[in-house]
Structures are given as C-alpha cells and as structure tokens.
Amino acid sequence: MAGFDQELDATGLNCPLPILRAKKALATLASGQILRIVATDPGSVKDFDAFATQTGNELLESGEESGKYVFLIKKA
Amino acid sequence: MSEKKLAIIATKGTLDWGYPPFILASTAAALGYETQIFFTFYGLQLLKKRMNLKVSPLGNPGMPMPMGMDTWFPVLGTALPGMESVMTMMMKKKMASKGVATLEDLRELCLEAEVKFVACQMTVDLFDMDPSSLIDAVEYGGAATFFEFAGDTDICLYI
Numbered sequence: 001m002a003g004f005d006q007e008l009d010a011t012g013l014n015c016p017l018p019i020l021r022a023k024k025a026l027a028t029l030a031s032g033q034i035l036r037i038v039a040t041d042p043g044s045v046k047d048f049d050a051f052a053t054q055t056g057n058e059l060l061e062s063g064e065e066s067g068k069y070v071f072l073i074k075k076a
Numbered sequence: 077m078s079e080k081k082l083a084i085i086a087t088k089g090t091l092d093w094g095y096p097p098f099i100l101a102s103t104a105a106a107l108g109y110e111t112q113i114f115f116t117f118y119g120l121q122l123l124k125k126r127m128n129l130k131v132s133p134l135g136n137p138g139m140p141m142p143m144g145m146d147t148w149f150p151v152l153g154t155a156l157p158g159m160e161s162v163m164t165m166m167m168k169k170k171m172a173s174k175g176v177a178t179l180e181d182l183r184e185l186c187l188e189a190e191v192k193f194v195a196c197q198m199t200v201d202l203f204d205m206d207p208s209s210l211i212d213a214v215e216y217g218g219a220a221t222f223f224e225f226a227g228d229t230d231i232c233l234y235i
Contacts, residue, residue, distance in 0.1 A: 014175045016103040020185050023106040041175075054107040 004036035004072060005029060011040045011068060018044045019051045022073065026057060029075045034060065037071045044069055081229040082111045083222070088235065089121030091131040091164060091179070092139075096235050097122065098182035104231075105189035113186075114222045115214075116196035119235075120203070123195055123210040127179055130164045142166065187213050194222055 008025045010018040018039045025035050037048070045062060048071045052059035061072040082104040086097040097119070101111045115123050122129075133139055133154040140146060141163075153159070171178075177185070187193070197216045200207065207216070226232050 012175045014177075016099050016106065016182075017175075017177055019106050020102055020189070023189070051107060 003034070005033040007036045007038070010037055010044070013039065014041045015043050015047065019047050022048070022051065023055075026073065026075050031075055033075050035073045035075065037073065038065075039069045039071070040067075042069070044071075048073070080109045081225070081231075082109045083226040083229040083232040084111070084113045085222075085226075085232075085234045086113055086115045086119030086122060087117045089118030089129060091129040091167060093235065094122050094127075094129050094179050095182070098179060098186055100233065100235075101191045102182055102185045102189055105186065105191050109230075111186075111189075112192040112194060112222070112225050114194045114196065114217075114226070116199050120195060120199055120205060120210070122179070122183070123193065123214055125209060125211055127183075129179065130160050131167050132160045133163050134159070139163075183211075192225075 006025060006029060008021055010021055013021070018037065018041055022035065022037055025037075029035060037044075041047075048059060048062060051057070052073060056076045058074040058076065059071065060074050061070070063070055082101070084097050084101055088094070097113055101113050104111045121127065131139075133141065134151075136154075137146075137151075141149065193211075193214045194217045195210060195214045197218055199205075200210075200216065
C-alpha cells in the first residue's frame with residue numbers, strides 16, 4: 001500500500017460521518033497529499049467513491065484490511 | 077463546473093424526522109453543494125438551542141419496534157403514558173450503539189460546512205417562539221426570500 005501523509009480513523013462511525021470527517025481532514029492537507037481513511041461502515045465504500053467523483057479528489061485505493069475498509073484519497 | 081445547489085424545507089420536529097434534513101445537508105455540503113435549509117412549522121424544533129425531540133410509536137405503523145412488538149402490540153397500547161418517552165430513549169440508545177451521530181452533532185457539522193439555516197419568520201411568530209431559544213446561527217426570512225435561493229437549485233426537497 002502506498003504511503004500517506006495523514007490518517008483518519010473513522011472506525012465505528014456511520015453515514016455521513018466518515019465523509020464529513022474526511023472532508024475536514026482533506027482541508028488541512030496541501031494539494032497532492034494523501035489521506036488514509038479507515039472505516040467500519042460498509043456504506044462508506046460507495047460513499048467514498050461518490051465523494052471522490054463529486055469533489056474531484058482522487059480515490060487512489062479502496063480495499064479491505066483485517067475486516068475494516070481502507071481508502072487512500074489524494075487531495076486535488 | 078458551477079457549484080450545485082440544494083434546498084431543503086424542513087417541516088417536522090420529531091427525532092426520526094430530524095435526521096434527514098441534517099444528514100442530507102451535511103453530506104451535500106461535503107460533496108461541494110451550496111446548501112440551505114428552510115425550517116418551518118415543527119421544523120423549527122430543530123433550531124432550538126436545547127433540542128429535546130421525541131419519537132412516538134402512536135400512529136407510526138411504519139416504525140420498527142423491538143422484540144417483534146410491531147407484529148402484536150395493540151395500537152391502543154402505544155398511547156399509554158410513558159410509551160413515547162420509552163420509545164424515544166430506546167431509539168436514542170440504538171443510534172448511539174450503532175455509531176449514528178446525534179442531531180446536535182449533525183447540526184454542528186452542517187454549520188461548519190457552511191450550510192445556511194433560515195427560520196420561517198411567520199411560524200416563529202405564529203407559535204410565539206422566543207428567538208433567543210433558537211441557535212444564533214440562523215437567519216429569519218419568509219417564503220419569498222427562500223425562493224430566491226430555492227428557485228435556482230438542482231435539488232429541492234420537502235421533508
């Protein structure tokens with residue numbers, strides 16, 4: 001898995017908190033930096049897909065790791 | 077690409093109806109929508125500094141109940157004193173255990189995401205509501221004012 005600049009722990013949080021927290025975290029990053037998000041909400045898989053498409057931030061990776069969902073988003 | 081717009085008209089003041097406006101607005105804002113919520117009638121309950129929203133099983137046949145009660149519990153039973161409080165408490169507990177944000181948190185997130193809250197002046201006057209009992213981050217306006225924004229939106233919802 002590629003490196004990242006910041007990690008967001010969104011485990012235990014349900015819709016819409018994972019993407020809301022991600023938006024907040026991304027705001028603190030510089031363009032090109034990568035945010036790693038760990039979530040347990042199964043709905044977050046589609047949510048982050050939509051988030052990336054709608055906001056123009058690139059979803060580099062979306063996968064599972066030890067029962068949790070892990071996403072890598074690069075700030076546009 | 078111009079920014080998309082979302083307008084929500086929030087008219088209900090119970091715990092279950094309080095969630096859709098705040099969840100939709102905060103999510104839309106996270107996705108880059110310019111969002112406004114117009115609170116009118118019982119929707120004004122969502123603007124109270126201290127929200128104390130309830131949910132009632134009475135007249136709510138669509139509401140799932142614990143222990144399969146929705147299949148056998150008599151409707152008349154839902155009117156018993158205390159039922160509303162019990163159901164409200166149980167729902168809040170269930171939400172907490174499933175990691176669902178509280179209405180206060182969601183409202184805060186909306187404001188952070190710069191969602192604009194407009195309170196219907198007419199309803200505030202109608203119910204003799206004290207503006208100081210509502211949160212400060214609210215503008216007061218009428219339907220015509222709201223239409224200025226709503227008329228231009230990509231999505232307009234009535235909740």
